[in-house]
Amino acid sequence: MAEVRRDMWGQEYRTSSADCAAALDAYYAATMAFGRGRGAFVLRAAAADPTCVLAAALAAHFVSPRDPAAAAAYLAAAADNLVSFLVDGRRSVSLPRLPFSPPRFNLWAMFVRVQDNATDYERAVFRVHNAMVGDEKDEELAIERHFELLKEFPRDLIFMGLTTDQVLPENQDQNYIYGLLAFPLLELGKMDEAERAARKGLDINKDDVWSQHNLCHVFQQECHFREATEFMISCSPSWRDCTSFLFTHNWWHVAVCYLEAESPLCKVLEVYDQNIMKELERSDSEAAEVYLNALGLLLRLYVRGHIDSAKERLKMLVDPLKDEVIVSSMDKKRQQVMQKAIQLADAVYEYGKGEYKKVFDILGPDFDALGYKMIGASDEQVDVFNEVWYTVLINTGGHPKEKAYSLDGRRADASVASEKANALQAAYFR
Template sequence: MGGSEEATTRRDRWGYPVRTASGACIDSIDAYYEQVLAYGRNRAVILRAAAHDRSCTLANALAAHFVATKKPQEASRLLQAANASLGNATPYERAVVAAISCLVGDKKDEDLALNRHIELLKEFPKDLLSLKRAQILCFYLGRPVVSLNIVQQVLVHNEGVSYIYGMLSFPLLELGRMTEAEEAARKGLRINSCDFWSQHNLCHVLQNECRFKEATSFMEACSSSWDSCSSFMYVILDFNSIDVHAFLVLFVILLMKIFLRYTHNWWHVAVCYLEGDSPLNRVLEVYDENIWKELLRIDAEPVVVYINALGLLLRIYLRGHTHDIVDRLKLLTTALKDQSIWHVEWLLDILALWALGCTKETNRAEDLLHSIKSRFSTLSSQKQNSMQAAVQLAEAIYEYGRSNFFKVFDLLGPNFDAINFKMIGASDEQLDVLNEVWYIVLLNSGQVPKAIEALKKQVSKRPGAPFLWRLLEKAYSIERMPDEFFAAEKAKALEAAYFR
C-alpha cells in the first residue's frame, strides 16, 4: 500500500482497516458498534460517521442499514454511495457491504445474507456486529444450531471480549442447554456487568428453570443500569409489502431498529412476581411505573410498550384478577384501535385481538382480523402454508377474548402447543401465556381429561411453576380426583417459597 493510501486507512474497533481520512468518522463507527451491542439509545451516531466522510464505504453501508425501515429512499442513496466507493474500499469493507446489500432494498435474500455473513466471519472473526446480525438472522430462520456454530467458530478470536459470551449464551438457551447458557451469560457479566444481553439471557434461564425468586433478585439488582437501554427486540415490519419470512428477517435487515428496552426487562420481573405469592399491587406497580410510563419518554417505541403491557395484562387476567385491570385494559385498548400500529408485529396483532375482544370492541377487533386475513391472502402459497396456523391462532385468541371457548378449541384443534408458533416472533416465555390460555380453554370447554394430560406434561417440564399446579388442582377438582389436594399443596408451597 502506498503512502497516500496508508494515510487514508484507519482501523476500527475490531482492528480491521477502513478507508477514511477522518478520525471523527472512525470514532463514530466505533461508537455505533458499542451502541448496538449495548442496546443503547444513541445508534443514530452512525449518521455522523457518514456525514464526516461521505466517501467512506463502511460508514455509508452501516448508515443505510440504520435508516432503511423508516427512510427506504435514504437507505438506497446511502447504499449506492457505499457501492460507488467499493473500488477504493478494503476487503473488510467489501465483505460488509456484500452482506448488507442483500438485506436492504427490494431484492432481499435471507439465506444468501446468512451465507455471506458466515463467510465474512471466517475471514474477519472479530466483527461482533456482523456476528450479531448473523445470529438474529438464524433466530428468525429457526437455525439455532447454525447460530451456535458461528459463535463457537469466532470464539477463539474473542476470548475475554465483552459481549461475546452473551452471544454464546443465546443459542445455547434456544437449544435447551440451560446449564451452558447460564455459564456463558455469567461469564459475560463478569467481563461487563452492564451487558444487557447477558442479563436478559440469564433471566431467561432462571425463568425457564422456575428459579423465580433468584430471577427477580438478579434483575432488580441490574435495574439501575437499564435506563440507558432502548427497546427490546423491536423492529417496524410491514407484512403487506413483503412475504412473512422476509419481513421477519427485516428484523435482521435493520439491526439498528432492534432495541432492548428496559420495559421488557421489567416485564420479566413482573412475570416472575406473578408466579409467587407476591401481592398483585406489586405487579401492577411494575406495570404502571416501569412499562406503561415508558410512553412518556421522548424516544419511546409504543409498539414495544404495548406488547409488554398486553403480555402482562393477559397473564393477570388468566389468574382471575380481571377487575383489577379493567381501567388499564380499557386505556390500552384505546391505543390499540390506532391502525398505524397494526401489522407491525404478529405478536402485537394477536394480543390486541384478545384485548379488543374482551373489552367488547367487536367492530374494531373484526376490522383487525379481516385486515390480517386480507394481507395474508397476498402472500405466496409457500408463505401461506407456513403462516396459516398463525392466522388461526389470531382468530382463536380473539374468540377467547369473547369467551367462546368451544370455538377456540375447534380453531386450534386438540393438540395445540404454543411452542410451535415461533413464527409469530415471540420467545418461549412470551409463548407460555398462550399455552395458559389453551389450558383454560380446555377446562371451560369440557375437555378436562385433555387438560389434565396437557398440564401433567407441562408440569413434568416445569415442576416449579405454581400456576400450572393451580390449573391442575382445578382440573382434578372438576373430575373429583384425590390428586386435587396434592396439587394445591404443591402450588401453595412453591408460591410461599419464592417470596417469603
C-alpha cells in the first residue's frame, strides 16, 4: 500500500512517489500565488503516480474546461484507486466474479479482501470533483460537498474559495485567506471591511496579488484613481509569475483607472499594447484569458467614444478569436442560468452595429448590469454594460431617457428624471 503523506495543511493522502508529493506541493504553492505553473505541476503529479487519488482528482479539475475526455479519464483513474481488491494477496483492478452463485455464507469474502487505498481527505476531494466535472456534474451538489469538505478539513485553503467563515479561525496567519475574504466583501459593498481584509493580507505578504487586486477595487470604488494606479504599478513586479488572467486583469484595472481619471488616451493604450497584449508573446500564456481582459478594455474605450482606437485593435483580434475554441462543460442547470449572458452578448453585438433599437428590444426597459453577474465578473467589469445601456437610451428617442436613472428600482419624478437624462446626454456629447 502507498505511503501516507501530509500536504502543506496537514491533510493526509497516499502516494508511493516522492516526485508526485513534490509536484503536489508545488501545485499548492502556485495556486496560492495565482501562479501560472500550477497546471504543469498537477499533471506532473498525476503522471508520477497514476494511482494517487488526490493527484488524479486535481488533474481532472484542471483539464476539464478544455478537455472533458481527459478529465473523465483522470476521474476514472481516481475512482479505480479509491479501493483495490486483493485476490490471494495480489491486487486486482476489478472485482472478481464467481462462476457460480455463492451459498449462504460469503464464499467471495474467503479469498477476496477489499483494501482501502485512499484517505478520508482524498475521498472528500474526489466527491467534490466528481460533482464538479464528473458523471454527477451538478453545481449545487458540488457546492454542498465543498462545504462538507471544509467542515471536516478547515485548514484546506485550496477548497475554501466558497466560504471564509468556516476556515478563517484555522488560518489567521495565511495571507491568501484575507485576499479571498476581501473580494466578497467588495461585492457586498462593504468597502471598509474589504480594505481591512486586503491590507491584512498585504501585512502578512506584500506580494499577495489577490490582496493587491482587491485593494485596487477599493480605490476605484472611492474614485481614488491616481492612488490606485500608483499602487498597482508599484506592485506590478510581483505579477510576473501570475496566471495570464490575473496578470492582464491587474493591468486592465490600471488602464481603467487611467480612463476614469481622464488621463491622456495614450496612457490607456500603452497599457493595452505593452502590458496586456504583450502577454501573448510568452510561451506559456493562456490566450483566452488575455482576450477576455483585452476585449473588456476595448468595449470600454468604444463606449467612451474612442472608437477608432478600439476598432484598430479589435481588427487584430478577429482571426485569433475565430480560432479560439470554447468548449461548454456546464451542467444543464448552469446552461439555463447562462441564457441571460448569451442575451447580453447578442445585445453587445447589435450595439457594435449601431442597432440601438434592437439592443433595447433584447435587454428590455428595466435592464441593470448587476443582474448579469452570473458571467463571473465584478461590479467594475459589468458596469460597462450599464454605460452601453445609457448610450442606447440616449440614442433611441422613442424611449424614456429617465429609465437610465431607475436602475435602483425607484421611480423618480418625471421632470427630475428628464433633467438628469438631459445632463447625462450633455455630458456624453461634450
